[in-house]
Amino acid sequence: MFEEIDQYVRRWITVTPADLPVLHSLLEYREVPKKTLLLQEGEICRIEAFIQKGCIRNYYIDEHGSEVTLQFAIEDWWVSDIASFQDQKPSRMFIETLEDCTLWCLNPQSKDRLLKDAPCFERMFRIMVQRNLARLQERLFQTITTTAVEKYLDFIERYPTIPQRVAQHYIASYLGFSPEFLSKVRTKLRDSRG
Amino acid sequence: MFEEIDQYVRRWITVTPADLPVLHSLLEYREVPKKTLLLQEGEICRIEAFIQKGCIRNYYIDEHGSEVTLQFAIEDWWVSDIASFQDQKPSRMFIETLEDCTLWCLNPQSKDRLLKDAPCFERMFRIMVQRNLARLQERLFQTITTTAVEKYLDFIERYPTIPQRVAQHYIASYLGFSPEFLSKVRTKLRDSRG
DNA sequence: GATGGCCATTGAACTAGGACAAGAAATGGG
């Protein structure tokens, strides 16, 4: 039941026997059907969730109504709008399940409790956020400097399982270009490779 | 001497009387002249520095030799390559002083010591990184969705003091376009406003 | 007061990617 999340925890920090039960007692199990919004723009984020099964994306919508996918999250990832969650202020993001999901959820109260009762998790969350930040720094750099072809090739190399799980236009919105253009990029690659 | 950093700490966490002296004893004071590289690509980052005075940027260089500025940091900000620092692995970044600086520095050992002896700082660093992450998420979204004019206007509104302190082509490299184009954007704005 | 090196500006020609439109292919719910 808790194998996946326990393994995740142990990957980042060393825990005493007392710590994991504290976590387990605070996690709330949820099953969520696909196409469900876990968070909408304007709402305050009350969820920080570990994905046991399924696929989720979070995205923004700009003033012209087009979407930018910030992240795809699958098994063994956490999803949240961390800024909205931490400060309990309105979010700019949407979080949507792309498949039926099973989640382990924290809310602001239970996360608070967790960090009080098992402070070692403070370190885990710090390291998680640091990795996230480092990844996003790289991605910003890549977004600015590379071409569409390079971005796409890097994406399928880095996240080889995602294209099989999500619709192509979501990938376009992650990469920052139009669905039509992604399609053209793909035919170009197909033609040049055979 | 420690006023600025103490105030910074108190903005994010509540400390006991014992905590700040621990921090003070571990910080190393450094004066660094302008145009100094604190970190170069390929090196392992050994510094996490609080800027007491001065201006610093960190940037990447892509395979064609052009620079992308990830961040300008001024008084009351921290600079580091957090991924390289945490894992002691080679960095992809450059960190360069743009003005003469006075810094309070941690290295991997002293930061470790700090987090052991005054664990409340674990929380401070987590919250710092979270804010950084949230800001970068916004920026990625903006980079993808907005025009050069919008990016520039947002920049000067958000960081009004930076344009007076750094050369214009650094700002272009932050915004993700060529120096020539930034110049054109500025004349366009100038003409349309008077 | 001259000189050299950076920096910003301007212009012209070019290109990556977008917007729009129309059709084809897949998917899924009844």
Add this chain to the structure above:
DNA sequence: CCCATTTCTTGTCCTAGTTCAATGGCCATC
């Protein structure tokens, strides 16, 4: 199994931003 809807493809035209090159301003230094 069929129809409706979503998703993907292809083509044409268009624009935001790039690259390259030339010019001139602004220092710092001797």
